[in-house]
Amino acid sequence: MKEKSHIQEELEGLSPKLAQMKTAGIQPFRVPEGYFEGLPGDVLRRIRAEEGLAREEAPAAQPGWPERIRQALHILLRPRYAVGLASAAVLVAVGLYFFWPARTAEPVQPLANLSQEEIAAFITTNIESFDIDMMVEASVISNEDVPGVDLFQSLDDKDLGRYLDQYLEDMSLEELDELL
Amino acid sequence: MQTPLTAISEEQILKLLDEPRTFEQGFRYLMEQYQERLYWHVRRLALGHEDANDVLQNCFIKVYRGIQNFEGKSRLYTWLYRIATNEAITFLNQKKRRVAASLEEGEGQLARQLKADPYFDGDELQRRLLMALETLPEKQRLVFQMRYFDELSYQEMSDVLDTSVGALKASFHHAVRKVEAYIRGE
Numbered sequence: 001m002k003e004k005s006h007i008q009e010e011l012e013g014l015s016p017k018l019a020q021m022k023t024a025g026i027q028p029f030r031v032p033e034g035y036f037e038g039l040p041g042d043v044l045r046r047i048r049a050e051e052g053l054a055r056e057e058a059p060a061a062q063p064g065w066p067e068r069i070r071q072a073l074h075i076l077l078r079p080r081y082a083v084g085l086a087s088a089a090v091l092v093a094v095g096l097y098f099f100w101p102a103r104t105a106e107p108v109q110p111l112a113n114l115s116q117e118e119i120a121a122f123i124t125t126n127i128e129s130f131d132i133d134m135m136v137e138a139s140v141i142s143n144e145d146v147p148g149v150d151l152f153q154s155l156d157d158k159d160l161g162r163y164l165d166q167y168l169e170d171m172s173l174e175e176l177d178e179l180l
Numbered sequence: 181m182q183t184p185l186t187a188i189s190e191e192q193i194l195k196l197l198d199e200p201r202t203f204e205q206g207f208r209y210l211m212e213q214y215q216e217r218l219y220w221h222v223r224r225l226a227l228g229h230e231d232a233n234d235v236l237q238n239c240f241i242k243v244y245r246g247i248q249n250f251e252g253k254s255r256l257y258t259w260l261y262r263i264a265t266n267e268a269i270t271f272l273n274q275k276k277r278r279v280a281a282s283l284e285e286g287e288g289q290l291a292r293q294l295k296a297d298p299y300f301d302g303d304e305l306q307r308r309l310l311m312a313l314e315t316l317p318e319k320q321r322l323v324f325q326m327r328y329f330d331e332l333s334y335q336e337m338s339d340v341l342d343t344s345v346g347a348l349k350a351s352f353h354h355a356v357r358k359v360e361a362y363i364r365g366e
Contacts, residue, residue, distance in 0.1 A: 003333050011328070014353055015360040021305065022328065028302025028310075029223055035233075036219070040211040043240045044204070050241070 188213065190256045197247050207247075211240055214257060217330070218264045224325050225268040227290070227310065229299045231275075239267045254339050262340045265322065272318070290314050305363070312362035316355055323348055324355040 011019035114122075168176075188209050196206025218239065223232035242263055250259050279289055294300050294307055302310070313321050322341065326332045334345040341348070 004331050006333075007327060007331055010352075011356065014356045017360055017363060018328070018356060021309065026302075026306070028300055028306040029220075029229075030299040030301060031219070031229060032299070035229075036215055039215055039219075039233075039236070040208050043211060043237050043244075044208070046237060047241055047244055 194250075194252075194256065207244055210243070210256075210260075214260055215240075217257070218260060221261065221325070221330055222264055222268045224310075224313075224329055225265075225321075226271055227300075228293060228297055231271065235267050235271050236264065239264045242267070258336060258339050265340060269318065269322075308363050309359065312359040315362060316358060319343075320351050320355040320358070323351045324359065327352050328356075 008019060008022065011022060193206050193210050193213065196202040196209065198206075215236070219232060219236050222235045222239070223229065226232040226235050239260075243260060250256065290311055291307070294302070294310065313324065316324065319341075323337065326337050326340070327334075332340075334348050337343070337348050338345050343351075
């Protein structure tokens with residue numbers, strides 16, 4: 001009320017015409033009948049409608065990956081999809097079998113197909129890689145071939161004598177001259 | 181002037197709005213308490229009833245969704261008044277762009293609008309007053325309306341517009357002289 005009189009005084013000082021119009025206080029505007037009684041309900045209805053719309057438009061919460069896998073499997077294992085999926089798997093397997101690139105490694109040849117010379121050349125080249133015990137067992141080497149390894153350690157004198165006799169008998173004269 | 185069936189204070193409304201269980205009841209009281217004052221403020225800016233109704237409904241929807249942002253630093257009415265003012269300014273700017281796009285002359289358009297409005301009963305002098313307001317810069321128009329029609333103190337206007345009291349006084353005085361000159365046909 002105090003402010004109203006302040007404003008009136010202020011206006012009279014600035015513009016008597018406007019002060020006079022204000023005093024008359026005629027409201028030029030009207031509102032439709034019952035407007036203010038209905039407005040709160042209208043606003044609340046609009047809010048509910050907008051919230052309902054927002055809920056409908058909001059995407060459902062995304063399930064976690066285990067649930068997504070389960071859902072995908074559930075769909076894929078339906079009969080109409082499962083038949084198609086199985087057919088596709090068969091086609092892929094057949095395709096892989098026929099079109100997979102051939103291996104580039106050298107095929108392993110059976111030993112029987114190798115000549116004696118090829119075997120000898122292979123042994124000479126790779127002799128250092130061979131297991132000594134295995135070669136002794138297979139009688140492919142002697143004490144001379146592998147220095148430091150005493151092949152005769154397990155032989156008694158009698159066996160040793162027999163072995164030397166046999167060895168000397170098998171030697172040619174030239175070989176014997178060389179030894180002497 | 182309509183008032184709520186039960187007289188209720190600002191504090192009581194805020195208390196109701198603070199509880200989810202009573203929120204809607206509190207919001208209904210808030211609208212009933214302040215709707216008329218806010219409506220007339222908006223109506224004088226928007227002029228047409230339908231436009232004012234849209235602006236006010238948008239304002240209340242914003243209040244409904246943002247009441248938790250009210251920190252109690254000003255009166256609840258001042259806060260509501262600021263939201264309504266901003267909503268009305270947004271509407272006026274959109275309307276200005278529409279009018280500019282249609283190449284329609286501002287005063288002529290307003291005169292036709294008032295003549296066609298079934299909820300405007302003003303005489304020629306009042307029509308001229310509204311047309312004079314239309315010629316003012318936005319801020320001056322707001323200041324004039326807040327002081328002349330809504331009878332706000334300069335301090336309340338300062339809270340709403342974030343402008344110093346001195347600047348508001350100068351702006352109001354300037355606006356009054358311009359409006360009077362328009363009405364006198366100068």
